[in-house]
Amino acid sequence: MTIKTLSDVEFGAQLPVFAPDTSLENVRRFARAAGWDRPRFTNHEAARAEGLPGALVPGIMSQGFLSAMIHRWAPDAQVTNIDTVFRAPVVVDEVYQISGVVTDIDEEAGSVVIDLTVTNTANETRVFGTATAKLPT
Amino acid sequence: MSLDIEDLKARFLNVDFDEQTFSITAAKLADYAKTCGELAPRYTDPTHADFQAPPTFPSSFNAGRRLPDGFPNLPGMGMDAGKAVTPRLPIRPDTKLIGRSHIHDIYTKSGRSGRMVFIVLRMELYDEAGAHLSSADTSMVIRERPDA
Amino acid sequence: MILDLHTHSIKSDDGRAKVRNYCQWIRSRDIPIDGFVLTEHRQFDAESDYTALAEEFDLTILKASEVETDYGHVLVFGVNDALRAAFDFADIHLSLAGVIDACEQHGAIAVPCHPGRKRVGMAAHLDLLGVPAGVRIVETLNGGSRDGEDAIAQAMARQHDYLGIGGSDAHIVSHIGRCATRFPAPVNSIAELVAALRAGDFAAVSFKTSESDA
Numbered sequence: 001m002t003i004k005t006l007s008d009v010e011f012g013a014q015l016p017v018f019a020p021d022t023s024l025e026n027v028r029r030f031a032r033a034a035g036w037d038r039p040r041f042t043n044h045e046a047a048r049a050e051g052l053p054g055a056l057v058p059g060i061m062s063q064g065f066l067s068a069m070i071h072r073w074a075p076d077a078q079v080t081n082i083d084t085v086f087r088a089p090v091v092v093d094e095v096y097q098i099s100g101v102v103t104d105i106d107e108e109a110g111s112v113v114i115d116l117t118v119t120n121t122a123n124e125t126r127v128f129g130t131a132t133a134k135l136p137t
Numbered sequence: 138m139s140l141d142i143e144d145l146k147a148r149f150l151n152v153d154f155d156e157q158t159f160s161i162t163a164a165k166l167a168d169y170a171k172t173c174g175e176l177a178p179r180y181t182d183p184t185h186a187d188f189q190a191p192p193t194f195p196s197s198f199n200a201g202r203r204l205p206d207g208f209p210n211l212p213g214m215g216m217d218a219g220k221a222v223t224p225r226l227p228i229r230p231d232t233k234l235i236g237r238s239h240i241h242d243i244y245t246k247s248g249r250s251g252r253m254v255f256i257v258l259r260m261e262l263y264d265e266a267g268a269h270l271s272s273a274d275t276s277m278v279i280r281e282r283p284d285a
Numbered sequence: 286m287i288l289d290l291h292t293h294s295i296k297s298d299d300g301r302a303k304v305r306n307y308c309q310w311i312r313s314r315d316i317p318i319d320g321f322v323l324t325e326h327r328q329f330d331a332e333s334d335y336t337a338l339a340e341e342f343d344l345t346i347l348k349a350s351e352v353e354t355d356y357g358h359v360l361v362f363g364v365n366d367a368l369r370a371a372f373d374f375a376d377i378h379l380s381l382a383g384v385i386d387a388c389e390q391h392g393a394i395a396v397p398c399h400p401g402r403k404r405v406g407m408a409a410h411l412d413l414l415g416v417p418a419g420v421r422i423v424e425t426l427n428g429g430s431r432d433g434e435d436a437i438a439q440a441m442a443r444q445h446d447y448l449g450i451g452g453s454d455a456h457i458v459s460h461i462g463r464c465a466t467r468f469p470a471p472v473n474s475i476a477e478l479v480a481a482l483r484a485g486d487f488a489a490v491s492f493k494t495s496e497s498d499a
Contacts, residue, residue: 011309011313012310012313012314018174020173020174021172021174026172027172029168029172030168030169030172030173032165032168033165033166033168033169033172034169034197035197035199036197058217059196059217059219059220060193060196060197060220061172061173063193063196063220063222064169064170064172064173064174064175064191064193065173065174066193067173067175067191067192067193068170068173068174068175068176068191069174071175071176071177071180072174072176075176075177078192078224079192079193079224080223080224081221081222081223081224082192082193082221082222083219083220083221083222083301084219084220084221085218085219085299085301085456086216086217086218086219086220087429088431098174101458101459103302103306103309103310103457103458103459104303104306104309104458113306115301115457115458115459115460116457117457117459122431123493124431124432125429125431125460128301128456128457128460129219129221129301129457130301130457219299244298245377246353246377252377
C-alpha cells in the first residue's frame with residue numbers, strides 16, 4: 001500500500017521491505033555518480049588488502065537505500081532528517097534487506113518518524129537509524 | 138599517540154575550516170538516485186518539473202581537507218561511523234553549491250586496544266544566493282593505538 | 286514478570302528512541318514485556334522522570350547505566366548518589382574491579398553486558414587480564430548480538446558459573462523487547478530489581494523472530 005497522506009499512516013506500520021542492488025556493477029555506478037570512486041568501494045581485492053572483508057557499500061549508499069524505501073512507501077514524503085549509525089560493514093555482492101517501521105506520528109507537525117534498518121541474511125543489523133518525513137495532510 | 142580531547146574541542150569546535158564549491162549534472166543525480174533504488178520521478182527523471190537531488194545526496198560531498206589545519210595527525214584513515222542529513226531546500230542540477238565545513242563534535246568510546254575517537258564533521262550547504270540547502274554530518278571513528 | 290534490562294533512549298549519544306515511543310511500541314505490538322530499564326551510555330540520567338509515562342502505559346520503567354571498563358561494557362543497576370560520587374560514569378577507563386567494589390559498597394550491582402562482543406565484551410579480555418573477581422551475572426542474551434556473540438557469552442557463563450540476564454540493547458524504538466529477563470516475582474522498583482538480581486532467581490529470555498531480529 002502506498003501512502004498518500006498522514007491520515008493513511010498508523011503507528012507501527014511496516015514499510016514495504018526491499019532488497020537493494022548491492023552488486024559490484026551497481027555500486028561502481030553509484031560510486032562514479034557520487035564521486036566516491038575509490039578501491040575500497042569498487043574492488044574486492046583492493047578492499048581486502050586494506051583489511052576489509054570485501055568491497056564495501058558506501059555508507060551514503062546505505063543511507064540512499066533507506067531514503068528510497070521511504071519514497072517507495074510514500075511517494076510524496078519529504079524527508080526532513082535522516083540519521084544513520086553504521087554498526088557493521090555492508091559488503092558488496094552480499095544480500096541485504098532494507099526495512100522500516102513507523103514509530104511516531106506528529107499530527108501537529110504533519111510528520112512521521114521511521115525506524116530504519118539494513119539487515120543481512122542472518123537478520124543481523126548492519127545499519128540502523130531514524131528518519132523524519134513530512135507527509136501531505 | 139593520545140589525543141587531548143578537551144583541548145581539541147576548545148580549539149576546533151564550530152570553526153569553519155573549509156569551503157568548497159560543487160555542481161552536479163542532472164545525469165549524475167539521476168544515476169545516484171536510481172542506483173539507490175529510488176523510483177520517484179522527481180529524483181530519477183531529469184525532465185521532471187521538480188527534478189532534484191535525493192535528500193541524502195548532501196552526504197556525498199567531502200570537504201577539501203579532512204580536518205582543520207593544526208589538527209593532530211590521526212592514526213589511519215578512520216571509518217565512517219554514521220551519517221545524518223537535514224535537507225532544507227531542494228538541490229537542483231547544474232547550480233553552484235557552496236559547502237562550508239566545521240567540526241561539530243568530538244567524543245570518545247572505549248575499545249579493546251585503546252580509545253576510539255569520534256569526530257563529527259558538519260557541512261552546511263548553500264546556493265549562490267545564500268539559501269541554506271542542507272546540513273550533513275559525518276561521524277568518523279579513529280582507533281587510537283596504545284602509547285608505546 | 287518480564288523486563289528488558291538493557292535499552293537506550295535519545296539520552297545516549299547513539300540512541301534514537303524516545304521513551305514514550307518505546308511505551309507505544311510495546312503496547313501496540315503486544316511486546317511480551319512488563320517494562321524496561323534505560324541503561325544510558327556513560328551516564329546516569331538523574332533528571333528524567335518517567336513515572337507519568339509508566340502509569341499511562343502500565344509499564345515498569347526504571348533507570349540504570351552502561352559504563353565502560355577494562356573488561357568492556359558493564360550495566361550498573363541501583364545507581365544512587367553515593368555510587369555516582371564513587372566513580373566517574375563518563376570515564377571510559379574504569380576498572381571493572383573498582384566498579385564492582387563500589388557497587389558492593391553502595392547497594393548496586395554490576396553486570397557485564399554483551400560479553401561475547403569483540404573489543405567491548407568481557408570475554409575478549411580474559412586472556413590478557415584474567416578472570417575478574419566479583420562477577421556473578423553477565424548478559425547472555427543481547428538483542429543486538431551478531432556473529433555468534435551470544436554463544437560466546439553463554440559458553441563463558443557456563444565455564445565460570447555466571448547467571449545470565451537478557452536485554453534488547455535497543456537504540457531504536459522497534460528493537461525493544463527482542464531479549465529480556467524473566468523474574469518469578471514482581472519487580473517494580475530499582476531496589477526490587479537489585480534484590481532480585483542478588484537473589485539469583487531469574488532467566489534470560491529471547492523473543493527474537495525473523496521479523497523482530499531486524
